[in-house]
Amino acid sequence: MKDFDILIEPKKSIKNFWKELYTYRELFLFLAWRDILVRYKQTVIGIAWSIIRPLLTMVVFTIVFGKLAKMPSGGIPYPILVFSAMLPWQFFSNIISESGNSLISNSNMISKVYFPRIIIPTTSMIVSLIDFFISSFIFVLIMLFYKFIPTIYVILIPFLLIHAIITSLGIGYLVSALSVKYRDFRYIVPFMVQFGLYISPVGFSSSVIPEKWRLIYSLNPMVGIIDGFRWAILGDKFQIYIPGFILSIVISISIFIVGFVYFRKTEREFADVI
């Protein structure tokens, strides 16, 4: 038995998962490279799209929440308040919609070739990451325009980004695996993302939430992530709610574990039902 490298048995998930993932690391890069190439080849406005989208949303939110609803901004230019939340939010929602659909749109590969399936939803994160960098660049320009200097905490953003990646990949794994099994699940995803935008503090500051509701509000893990981003950029002008942030980390990790485990449990059947 020891002589054999691969043992395939029912009910048992694939052994050497991590080792295999390492063996297939190049495929991961190639698929990411493909997604990026295709994305910027296919749409004529390729990069422009990833600039226009956050800009337009920012303008709308600034007008609706800042000018019309006159939400408090704590002395921060409203566009900066909005954009500091748009960054993580768009990143999050991109990953979820991209990775949620990823298995279905690569169904041909799944039914014809073997590779660790988790590569597919994970890859879609790379494209979103590039969009994130483009948006960040625009944000820098906006800050220059308002002569706004972010705080030193900005160096903590990579950690917040990891926080966002964990949350969104966890949901992405779950959604992609569910969409294979339930074909109409993907129609629910855009609605969920839309809904999430309204219940997350993107267009407004979470400080408008009454103190006694804030912990409950923080059950939405995006609240902690968005607040984290705002705090890192705006500094002490923005009060971060520490218990909520810790709760958000715990929830994010739980979501990731649930998504990952569910994906690993169901991946054996993907080729049969896809």
Add this chain to the structure above:
Amino acid sequence: MNVIKVENLGKRYLIGHDKKADGAFRYNSIRDSIYHSMRGVFQKIRHPLSPNKENITLEEFWALQDINFEINQGDKVGIIGPNGAGKTTLLKLLSRITHPTTGSIKIKGRIASLLEVGTGFHQELSGRENIYLNGAILGMRRLEIRKKFDEIVAFAEVEKFLDTPVKRYSSGMYVRLAFAVAAHLEPEILIVDEVLAVGDAAFQKKSLGKMEDVSKEGRTVIFVSHNMLAMSKLCENAILLNKGRIQKQDRVNLVIDEYFSKLYRTIESENFTIDNFRREPNEQKEIKFVDITINNKPHASIDIGNNIDIHFKINSMINLQHVNITIQILNNLGEIVTTILSMDSENSFNISKGINSIQCSIEQIGLYLMPGKYYITAGINKVIGSKACDVIVNYPAFEINNTGLNSLSIRHDRPGVFYHKKINWNKRD
């Protein structure tokens, strides 16, 4: 030394039947799941004591059962069987695409499978980009691809179009490129499904040659094809599958023999359908063969020298002009005795919507097919050179009897394909 060991392998699929719709469904949907569980609940409320009356019944279907075999290093093994025998399921299990229900598979060494050419090709990307992408998907390292890049391009004959998106490729170029990448894989174990049936005749020959080279390099190859000639050239041993079970496991020629006689038994049985011989039987086709008869029978027994009338019924969903029909007659070894094109007789047919009846009458004048069993492979082409719309493979068509015209009797082991009637012998001084 064993490199593959399969024990007690089985694969079960559950097929759902909706009692109301009376058809099989494949995908679950949340809507259906909620609907059915709600119905269940309401039924319980209204009739608390009645058993659950679900509208869905699940039917078990064993695609494979009790499969045991061992493959040694360097073996070339063919897997043969009629449609639905479980060949593709077996390959998918070996290549780990799907998971078994029972039993186990043990594999030693790097394994690569080729169930389709061009998996993961992206229309928008150039030929160059697709070579790298496809190579990676098939399990090649970047360095490996780079090393073989020129070879792949030369084999595919697409040098000039390397930087053109593959969506602008002709179908022939596309297939050549896709096969070229796959052909340059160098795993220790190679699994190949019917991929040689692509491209034009010249390219098929080239691909077959490449496969022969690959198998000479001491690699272990598992090969599925309906092309028995290729099979007997490439493989030493073969496994005959039927209805999900292994029927025979022996030297390739013996297994091919068994396969062909098995086909004969299929056609003599009551419940055979032409779908058993259709290539890609599960695909939707706008034009397809629905019936084949030879001398008005599904399978004819013909005296040597008599006419052979092959009659096709073709169902079409569209009106089409200039359709070509190709018939290959094969012998018991899978060798092609002759290829007949309807366009040779300048008969390209106009096909109209609905059922079309087309007959090909072969007069045997001078040349008689030798006694034996013959099979036909028939295809319909919309455009010559393009992929056939529908293909019937290795259909057991007729048997030539030893006595017939002029009570001809030929020694049964006389070699050759044709009996030549019009031969004059003269003694010349």
